[in-house]
Amino acid sequence: MAAFSEISYLKRRNQTLILGLRKRFDEIYSSDFPTSTPSLIIDLIRDILVELSNQVESSSDEDYLILVSRLVQSFGGFLEFVDNAHTDQTPRALVQILEDILGTIDPNSNLLAWPQAKYNYSILDILPVLKRMTENAFNKSTHDQIFHKYPDALKLISFPRTERDNILLHSVFGHEIGHPIADDFLAIYELDPGFQRGLKTASLNVEKDLQAKISKLSGLSLVQFRKDIVDGLIKIFKRGMQELISDSVSAMIFGPSAMFALYDIFIADDLDAIPMAPEFYPPSRMRLRIVNEILTGSGYIAALKKLDKNQLPQGVYDSNTELLKQLEAIINVTDDKGELNKSPFIREAYNWIEAVLPEAIEFAKKEIEKVACSVSLVKEEVPELLTRLNLGLPPNEIGVFPETQVANWRSAILAGWLYRNAAQKIVNGHLVDMSIKDIETIHTLVLRAVEYIILSNDYAEHLKNKGG
Amino acid sequence: MAVLGHDRLKSLLRSEDYNDRLIVTPLLLESQVGEASIDIRLGNDFIVTRRGNLGSVDPSSQSQSGRRYQAKHFINYSQKFYLHPGEFVLAGTLEYFRLPKNVAGFVTSRSSWGRTGLVIATATAVQPGFTGAITLELVNHGDVPLILYPGLSVAQLVLSDCDGAKEYLGRFSYSAEALYPKISQDKNTDMKFWKEAYKDKTHQGES
Secondary structure (H helix, E strand, O other): OOOOOHHHHHHHHHHHHHHHHHHHHHHHHOOOOOOOHHHHHHHHHHHHHHHHHHHHHHOOOHHHHHHHHHHHHHHOOHHHHHHOOOOOOOOHHHHHHHHHHHHHHOOOEEEEEEEEOOOOOEEEEHHHHHHHHHOOOOOHHHHHHHHOOOOOEEEEEEEEHHHOOOOOHHHHHHHHHHHHHHHHHHHHHHOOHHHHHHHHHHHHHHHHHOHHHHOOOOHHHHHHHHHHHHHHHHHHHHHHHHHHHHHHHHHHHHOHHHHHHHHHHHOOOOOOOOOOOOOOOOOHHHHHHHHHHHHHHOOHHHHHHHOOHHHOOOOHHHHHHHHHHHHHHHHHOOHHHHHHOOOHHHHHHHHHHHHHHHHHHHHHHHHOHHHOOOOHHHHHOHHHHHHHHHOOOOOOEEOOOOOOEEOOHHHHHHHHHHHHHHOEEEEOOEEEEOOHHHHHHHHHHHHHHHHHHHHHHHHHHHHHHOOO | OOEOOHHHHHHHHOOOOHHHOOEEEOOOOHHHEOOOOEEEEEEEEEEEEOHHHOOOOOOOOOOOOHHHHEEEEEOOOOOOEEEOOOOEEEEEEEEEEEOOOOEEEEEEEOHHHHOOOEEOOOOOEEOOOOEEEEEEEEEEOOOOOEEEOOOOEEEEEEEEEOOOOOOOOOOOOOOOOOOOOOHHHOOOOOHHHHHHOOHHHOOOOOO
């Protein structure tokens, strides 16, 4: 009878785990996905698993076998991303918009959009994560060999599953796209002498406020206390900057839709909640104010107000004018600033933010120039797209056959917001409240419009290339 | 009833007033407007029957869940959908339509596809004022599998004048993709009478 061997047991266990996980990925592989990225991610994970299986077979190192066991278990988490990335759960239009934006900003990246149970929007590049996870499992040449045939970036983009078909709210992704831009700015700014100057001013001001406490400290405890002040300020400053730059990017890419989406998300929140650990989000009122300032500065708010009421479906102009007034009233209240001033840390970090943010916004403007929204769309495209929505048509084109012009997808989304904000429609000559089904129809029509817009542009490009 | 020819179709597409305009969007090629019909394309959504989950379709039953016995497939552009001999599937049109209130239509196969055995529509009448994508009923009556690609022009919409019509506002309005059939929800049938009125007076032998 063969003696029991823990090494052999571990090997069998690992091979069983690897086989089980490969089978689960194989099952998902046959799903319909809106892009090829989910299958690319599955291919990569399968390559990793095959190589792990080879390594397990030839290894007798207990520590290594335990490491592989944990690694394979943690790879199970990736099932969730690809399992929910199939077309039943992921609107094609959303993927197409994101590909349009990210493909322009970062042409070497691929993306996978998946709905998550949590009410959260996020973007994460999965490649550095996978590389880090596996760097101790393979030697360098094997590691390089696995990853070299895959793109530079595989971005996992998640959105709340509840909001899956709400293409209007997905304007929030402008914010997520802003995060890497904010990080780039902060990485440059940290090396700038202005960073040290800003930090010094802020920390000295905090120390002044906390003088009573500081006077009781000495030696190491004083050093530690001062370090805590600096660390706290940097954390609050960076998080505030990340969020506010990202909000600004969202407004630059999506125009007024970004503000309507933020309002939709914040309406149930305390608008003046101060930044709190661990996320340190800026007050929602401040975020709305910054977005509004960007939109006002670019002429969007004036353009919305200048729309010809008689050209729009009944109720649209009045309702949106009222909503804009409501937003102005919200941002004109300064309670958020009062709340921020109650804590010396937060007050100083936000004074610092106020001084640096304009420079960051200018940086972001240059970064996203190629994918920026244009204020002219409000006047040139949105009114007719609203008429189309009012007739139950997708807002994908303007003009009359054969001179129809493909609209910009940003205009389609904005028209969707303005029509939905009206909350009323004409039935048999009377203005009546929209039903929930009507709102669903708006989402469906805008989703379809975005798909048509991207297809029509691709088709026109094809005709141009073949000289058609 | 006069079938609308090329010039009338173009004139309807060109109508300045949205209420009188025939909308076919996206109309990727002007040449889709033919002699007396408009060529229309396959969309990306296909509905396939999951026969293993379905005993039969009983229009009087309220319990059948479309999702249980029909599976939706999304086929991307440049990907293939295999339609096997004898297979029946539903597919949405790529285009979205809006018919004026005085125009009705029907969908039929394009002859080139018909000759391969593909039948496009068994009963697709399009009502005046209809707004939405059309659900095509595809059957392969040929002997060999057919490969279908989304975007292919497989059907044609034939239109005619329709006097005294009422605008269609039924449950298929504003749909943007192929829809599951809901025969049991059909409000215009007198199903209850046909199912129950003679129940006690007749006998059906066990099969």
